[in-house]
Amino acid sequence: MKKEQTSVTLSQVLALREDRVRWQGEMLSHGLPVISFSMNIAGPVKTSPLIRRAMADGVFLLRARLGEALHREERHPSSAGDTVLFSVDREPCALKELCLALEEEHPCGRLFDLDVLAPTGEKLSRPRQRGCFVCGAAGSGCASRRLHSVEELQARTHEILTEGLLKRDAERLADLTVRALLTEARTTPKPGLVDGRNSGSHRDMDLPLFEKSARSLREHFAAFFRLARENAHRPHDGLYLLLQKEGVLAERSMLAATGGVNTHKGAIFSMGLILGALGLFAPDEPFSVSLLSDFARHLAAMAPLAQLRTPISQTAGASLYRCGIGGVRGEALEGFPTVAEHALPFYRDMLSRGLEGEYARCLTLLRILTLTEDSNLHRRGGAEGAAFARGEAERLLSAPQLPAKEELCALDDAFIARNLSPGGAADLLALTELIYLLEEGSSRERELFE
Numbered sequence: 001m002k003k004e005q006t007s008v009t010l011s012q013v014l015a016l017r018e019d020r021v022r023w024q025g026e027m028l029s030h031g032l033p034v035i036s037f038s039m040n041i042a043g044p045v046k047t048s049p050l051i052r053r054a055m056a057d058g059v060f061l062l063r064a065r066l067g068e069a070l071h072r073e074e075r076h077p078s079s080a081g082d083t084v085l086f087s088v089d090r091e092p093c094a095l096k097e098l099c100l101a102l103e104e105e106h107p108c109g110r111l112f113d114l115d116v117l118a119p120t121g122e123k124l125s126r127p128r129q130r131g132c133f134v135c136g137a138a139g140s141g142c143a144s145r146r147l148h149s150v151e152e153l154q155a156r157t158h159e160i161l162t163e164g165l166l167k168r169d170a171e172r173l174a175d176l177t178v179r180a181l182l183t184e185a186r187t188t189p190k191p192g193l194v195d196g197r198n199s200g201s202h203r204d205m206d207l208p209l210f211e212k213s214a215r216s217l218r219e220h221f222a223a224f225f226r227l228a229r230e231n232a233h234r235p236h237d238g239l240y241l242l243l244q245k246e247g248v249l250a251e252r253s254m255l256a257a258t259g260g261v262n263t264h265k266g267a268i269f270s271m272g273l274i275l276g277a278l279g280l281f282a283p284d285e286p287f288s289v290s291l292l293s294d295f296a297r298h299l300a301a302m303a304p305l306a307q308l309r310t311p312i313s314q315t316a317g318a319s320l321y322r323c324g325i326g327g328v329r330g331e332a333l334e335g336f337p338t339v340a341e342h343a344l345p346f347y348r349d350m351l352s353r354g355l356e357g358e359y360a361r362c363l364t365l366l367r368i369l370t371l372t373e374d375s376n377l378h379r380r381g382g383a384e385g386a387a388f389a390r391g392e393a394e395r396l397l398s399a400p401q402l403p404a405k406e407e408l409c410a411l412d413d414a415f416i417a418r419n420l421s422p423g424g425a426a427d428l429l430a431l432t433e434l435i436y437l438l439e440e441g442s443s444r445e446r447e448l449f450e
Contacts, residue, residue, distance in 0.1 A: 007044035008080045016080040023076055027085045028121055032071055033095055035086040036115040037062065042153035046081040049284035050161050054108040056445045057168055059084055061106065062114075065098055066090070075448060084448075092118045100126070107164030111157065133160070165283050166229055173278060174222035176437045177271050181214035181264065184430035187361045189408045191369075191389070192415030193426050200412070201380070201421040204261050213264050216257035220250035224272045228279020243276045266328055266427045273332055274431065278438075287442035289340050289435060297335030328375070328424055336431065338371050343432040362408055364432060368425045369393035376423040385420050 020036065027034045039055055041047070063070060072087035088095055099114035106112065110133045116124045132142035134156045142148060185207060188196035199206045227242045250268045255261070277295035281287070331338060346367045350360035370393045377386040392411055396403040403411075415421070 006079045008046055009044075012080045013046070016078055016083075019076070019078075020083050023074065023083065023085055024117060025121070027072070027074060027087050028117060028119060030072060030087045031119055032087045032089055033092040033119055034117045035062070035088060035095060035099060036113075036117065037084040037086070038081055038113045040111050040113050041081065042157060043150050047077075047079060049286075050158075050165070051111075052082065052448070053165060053284060053445065054111065054161050055082060055084075056448045057165075058102065058106055058108070058112050059448060060444070062086070062099075062102060065102065092116055092124055096124045096127075100128075107167045108160055110160055162283055166226065169229075169283070170222040170225045172441075173225050173275060174218045176441075177221040177275065177434055178214050178218050180430045180434035180437060181217075181267060181271075182211055183361070183433050184426055185210040185214065187358050187365070187429070189405070189412045190362065190365055190426065191392075191408070191411045192419075192421040193423070197409070197412065198416070201416050201419050205258070205263055209258055209261060210263050213254050213258050213261075216253045217250055217264065217268065220246055220253060220268070221271060221275055223249075224275035225279045228276040229283075230279075232280050239276065243272050247272050266423060267430060270328055270332070270336070270427050270431055271434070274336070274434070286446060287438055289344065289439065292435070293335035293337070293340045295335075296332065328427065331372070331428070336428070338368060339428055339432050339435060342371055343368050343428060344435055347432055347436060359405075361429060361433070363397070363402065365422075365425055365429050366393040366397050366403075368428050368432075369422060370397065372425060372428065374422045374424040377420055381418055381420045385418055388418065389415070389420055389422060 020038070024034055024036055037055070037059060039047075039051055041051060063073075066086065066088055069088050069090045070086060071089050074085045076083040076085070096116045099116055103109040103112045103114060110130070118124065129138075131138045132148070134148045134152055135142065185194060186196055190200070193200040194202055194205055194207055194210055196207060223246050224243055227246060228239060231239050231242060247268055250272070251265060254264050254268065273296055274292070277292055278287075280295050281291070285291075343364055347360055347364045350363055351357065355363075369389055374386065374389070377389050381388065392414065396407060396411065
């Protein structure tokens, strides 16, 4: 989606206006009202990756609000400005109010141009005129008298785009991270873990507690991303300390929500690091798993030595790390290779075969167990318990046929009998789901204007 920005001439802009009228007329031939979505961009550069990201977000929200009333959609990319047309089976005045609400509510909405045309071709007027988006003055006086230079307009446009996308990205990533944690928790059956079948090898937690814990972390997930985006210019070790402080606050929120039960401490570390890595992407940079792994590895390598490379804390995970059991620290220092290189491709493959999502995640968890040294398994069952978990996962995945649900339930019972719970593998499964969701969103964004 990232392309070189191109200046356009006045004749190109005027030609696009004529084309847009023609496209609108063709869409109106279906006999329904039409929404014409374009962007108000000052200056000779009418589109860019940043502009298209903002417009794509507006398009996705508009689609969601139109729901089943959306009859037809057409996209017309152009260097002179992109246009998306919607034919909608809804009363024109109601559509106008819906479009006005989107323009007012979205942080980039001041740049949205959402026209509504009745089936007759009549363009519905705006009941409340927009003010100047540079100085806020009411009416169109600033524009008609050209009180602001093109440079001022471009600077304000860039500010709206960057600040608006920061807000939207932080909200979206926080929602997706909570969704990934909820999806992992609800995936059933998982060996020895809390799920919809039972509480696994745990006596102090259940699925509702996990769900409450995940939701309590939403604002902290947004903060991890914002901290990195706003401090991307700082040395990474300083940024890591900021993320670490937010992580402490996140743990406090988790413990307050769960009554002192540690449900997501490992996930806070992993997700916080990944969200921090995402914050280092430029706002107009397309998402890439390989690039994310590089960022995560770089960010982890810059962490204070006491935290990752030679941990001095007395937690069980730190003690096992000193003994050569990498756990989440080892994964972080390598850029989460288990997820990027193994679990995510495996998960995609299972879904491409037509497997239902929950079943595909159960199998992906088994795949993760065959690849990692889960410190939770070592803490609960020692080397023998960890070897049992790995061996059973390998046995089920190497069979001629994929394991049936009954076999997965039997493995769950076997883990519970041995008091085994692969919490680290569960965190990597949640991370796999998050990156899968990010990839899906990034793909939809690229497809919109390709």
